[in-house]
Amino acid sequence: MSRSFRTVALCLFVCLFHSALLSAAPATFEAAKTQARQQVYHDRNDDGTFYCGCTWEWVGRSGGKVDHQSCGYQTRAQPNRATRIEWEHIVPASLFGQQRQCWQQGGRSNCKKSDPAFNVMEADLHNLTPAIGETNADRSNFRFGVLPGTDYRHGQCDFKVEFSDRLVEPRDAVKGQIARVWFYMHDHYNLNMATQQQRLMMAWDRQYPPTPWELERNQRIGRLMGHENLFITGERQWHLNHRNSGDGLRPASSSRAPASPAPAATRAAQAERIIGNQNSKVYHLPQGCPSYHQVSNRNIRWFDSEAEAQKQGYRKAGNCR
Template sequence: MATTKVFLFSPFRLTLLILLLAFSSFSSAVSNVSNDSFSKAKKMLEKEVYFDHRETIYCAASFDSKKRITAPAGFYTNKYEKRAKKVEWEHVVPAENFGRTFVEWREGNTSCVNSKGKTFKGRRCAEKINTEYRHMQADMFNLYPAIGAVNALRSNYNFTMLSGKQSDFGSCKMKIENRKAEPPEIARGQIARTYLYMEQTYPRYKMSNSQRKLMIAWSTQHPVSAWECTRARRIGELQKNRNLVVEELCAQIKQD
């Protein structure tokens, strides 16, 4: 008599499978085309997404409607001290990472000339000339509240693991060294799923193989939370597109 084999997936393997299935759905991933204003995106996030969850991504600091930060106990910084008192909206995938794929960023444009007749390039030129760039820059799925000083020191550095490095911010376990950053464990899942979303949604943005493997590992190790699901739903309603990476995992939580 033939026997039927039943394969049982551990939660880790099941999460990994869901991630890979969601990540493979490139044809279903629709980008942000509803808002090309970075300023408007920040206002919508503060007023319509984070109004009942005013907590920063890296350090879990609270902030109020006037952008004032209440740092967690034990947090400190000896740089950008004024910015440590305010919340800022951080591109988890740095704008430069996708910005350099635009010719206006790399080379400039004949229309990118200041009042003194001097040409310019980089983010300022890409933002002025290219609508696609502005849509990517304003994508709210890639924007998170952060303590201003942490945002400043993280700069445009890619995330990795920094062996033996001590925290740069006291009780907030954010580490920065040699133009690399290691985020606290509480932030790694959201960071990973944001990187995967950006690569899935915008064909011009690509991660290295090693970075993609790290992000998939972080996402499986640090599952989605109820807040992350709520955040994705709210942004989807405002921005008129979906984060399929997060949605697939949130759907699995509901089924369980």
């Protein structure tokens, strides 16, 4: 073998190895933020933050300093967070965390330590977007909705929040993207979505089709994650009471760590788990209970059996057949 041939072969190997490293999906939320900054949004800081459309200057590995004048932003209450870029989970970590056993036994910190599947969800690049820290804080884990009578609280930023109702309405420019991310996360990780929220997301999906940037973002993230959001490409459609694929919980779908089984049910059977309403202390079965998909996400408590639910003081819904 000639020296020149060996050199070319070595260079090819190094390039392929480097490419594989670049295309690896992040294993943690911290790694995801850095990867999102460096390989997804590196050239997008002049195109606007998610909720307000403000430009920003990159600072450090994943942070940024917001230009308030670029969008007419005014600080509502948190000046430090209003000046910086933070990475927003479009589907809140608490929403998918609360549907995991680990959350009920110690919250987010326990999930990060004990549940590989939670870490995969938390680091999913499809669900991350740069936002002004204050809007990230004000959005909290509130549901999305429509707030025609609510005033703006952040200057000219087209972002409404109603704290008493725990509800947020984003600007029209991102409503369609939000809907398709919600479809993806719920389908991919077999999450429950309340009927009212399904109807809203279906309406936004129809009314606001993918923009050129949403399509480009999907491709960039797809190269890193190893899969695209099929609700953006049109290869998958959401229908009311959609049957989730659960692709993100299958061992073959992740090269990092297979999802550990739930205590009394496999991942494939997770859709058969019982939903308890923490507010009413009523539980609903996946078959025969009409209100199974109507429990608000913030009130959901998951059980693996009726005996477990009853032990925790829950009673079966009266409309179950």
